[in-house]
Amino acid sequence: MTSSAILSRSAKSEPAGGFGPVATLPPGAVRLVGGAPAAEALLTGELAAAFTTALAGATALQYSVAPGIEPLRGWIAEHELSGADRARAVALAGRYGFLVISDNPYRSLRFAGAEVPDLPLDSEAVVRVNTFSQTLGPGLRSGWIAAPEWLLPVLTRLRANVDQHSSLLTQTALAGVLTVPGFFDGVLRTARELYRERSGVLTAALRSRLGERVAFDVPEGGIFLWMRATEPALDLVALRERARALGVEFALGRYFDPEGAGGHTDRIRLGFSNASGADIELGVERIAAAWVA
Template sequence: MPHTFSRRMDGLRSSAIRDLLTLTARPDVVSLAGGLPDPEFIPRERIRKEAECALADPASVQYGETTGLRRLRDVLAAREGARIGRALDPGQVVVTHGSQQALSLLAQVLLDPADIVVVEEPAYTGALQVFRAAQADIRAVPLDRDGMDTTALQELLEAGVRPTVVHTVSNFHNPRGVVLAADRRERLAALADRYGFWVIEDDPYGELFFDAPPPPPVATFSDRVIRLSSASKILAPALRVGWLHGDRAVCEAVELLKQGADLCGSSLTHQITAAMLSDEAWLALHLDTLRTRYGARSRALTAATTTTFGNAATLSDVKGGMFCWVEFTDDTIDTADLLPTAVEHGVAFVPGSAFGVGADLGAALRLCFATCPEDVLAGACERLGSAYLAHAQS
C-alpha cells in the first residue's frame, strides 16, 4: 500500500547538518560541520556529582510539571530577568527539551498555514525546518556585519507585508557569526510594537563572548518578544534543557501543547541544571574558561583560513559563539559540489546553500571551531585548501 502522509510533510527535507554528522563519522574526517561543544569542555564531573545529589530525592525520577521544575524556573527567571533589566515571573518561563522544542512549540502556537514568517538570510536551518513544517510563508531579509538589516525589514513592512513572526539569532549568529547591533535591536522591537508581529529572539550563544558581552536582548525593549535559550552550549547538550520566556498567554498556550507533546521534561536533568546554574561562582569560572578556550580556537581557525585562502575568501568577524562564515570571492564555485572532494581530503563543512531561502549562497560555507583543538583546526584548513585546489582543477 502506498504511504499517505499529512500535507505538512510536503516539501520538508532533512537537515543538511544532521545528515553531515552521519557522513563525517569516519575517524579520518575532521568535521567542522556540526555545532558541537568539545566534550573536554563539558563539566562531566560536576554533572556526575549533581546527579548523585539529585538522585537522593525521589522526585528526581518522577513525573514533573509540564513547564519544568519550579526551582529551575526560579533560577532561569532570575538570570533572564537580569539580562532584560526587569523582574521576570517564573510563570513566564517554560522549560523545554532543548531550545529547538521551544521553537517548534512556538510555531504551533503562533502560526497557521500560510502565515508569513520573516527570517534572516543566511538562516538557521533548525528554524527553517520548523517554519516549513508549520507550512508558513517564509520571507527573508539579509544580514550584514551588524546583524539583521532592519531597514530592509521596515521596507518590507511598509510595502504591506504583514508577518506573524520575525525570527532572529541575535548573538553570534548561526551560521553568520554576527551580533545584532544595539540600535537595530531597539528598532526591531519598535517595529514589532508598531506592526503587531511577534519576535522570536533565539539566543543559545550569547554567553560565549570572547571580548565584550553583546548588547541587551531585544526582549529588553518590547513585550512582543519571546526569548529562547539553552544550557546545551554552556553546560551539556545531553541535559536537553532549553527554555523560553515572554508573554504569559503565549507561555500558557505553549504549556498546553507541551502536555500533548511530552507531558513533562526530565526532573533529573532539571535538578542538575538548576544546581549548576545557581552556583554563580562556579558558573562564572566555567564560562570564563569556555570563552578563553573557544576564543583561542576561533583565532586559530580564522588565522589558518586566512593563510590558506588569502584574498580568495572573506571571513566573518568572529567575536563569540561557535561559527565562522566563509565566502569565496570566486562566485563560480559551488561549495555543495566542493563538499565531496573535501570529504575525500578528510575535512567537512556545511555548504552555504543549506542556510538559504532565496539568495544564492553557493559560494559560502560554515565552519565550526568549537569541537577541535587549535592544531587540528590548522590541519583541517590545510586539507580544505587542498580540496579547493583539486576541485578547481577538476
C-alpha cells in the same frame, strides 16, 4: 557554474534536508562541523554529580520524544540590529500588539566586539528564549524562556501539547549545578577564552592557506565561521567530497537556506568549538589541498 547547475549535479547524491548523507571518513579525520561545546569548557564532574543527586531516591522518570521534528536548520545573520533599532522594534510591538522574540543561543559566548543589549524584559511585548545546548552540552536538550506573565499559561499549554515537558532528570540536574554560585559564569568564561583562541587559529589558517579564494567576517562570538568562496564557478559539493577523502569534514552553506537547499551554494560553515588548535590548522590545510586538487 551556476547555483542551479551545482544543485543539478549533486541532486542524485545529496538529499535536500539536514547536512547531507553520512560520510565515511578516513582514520584521523578532522571534523570542523561544530555544534558541540568544547570538552575543556564542560565541567563534566559537576554535571555527573548533579545527575547522581537527581537520581537518588527517584521513583519514576519520564522521557518523551515529539514525533516529526524537522532537521535542525540554522540561519546566520549577516547584520545585527543596533540597540536603538531593537528599542524601536519593541516600541512598535507594544504599539501595534505583536511580539518580538529574542532567540540567540550564542549571546553568552561573545568574545570580541561590542555587546548589543538584549531586548528589555520590562516590555509586555518581549519574549526571550535560549538554550543550554551550546554551553552545557547538546545532549541536555534543555533551555529556558522569559515572557510576559499573560503569555505564560498559553506557552505552558503549547509545550504540554508537544511533549508534556523536558526530562525531569535533566531539569533536576541542571537546577543542581545552575544554583551553585559562580558555576555557570565559570563555564562561560572558560568557553569564551577557548573560542576566542580557536577562532583566531581558524582565521589565521584560512588567510594563510586560502587567501583571497575565500571571504569571511571574523567571528566576534559563537562557535562557527561562515565563509564564502570567491570563485563563482567552484563546485563546493565536489570540494567537500575531495576534502572528505583527505580527512576533513565541514558543513555546506546550502543546508542553512531557510527556503530549502537552493541558496548559499557558495558558502561553507566551519565549526571551531570542539576542535583543538592543531586540528583546526590540519583541517584547513586539508581543505586547501582539496581546493587545488
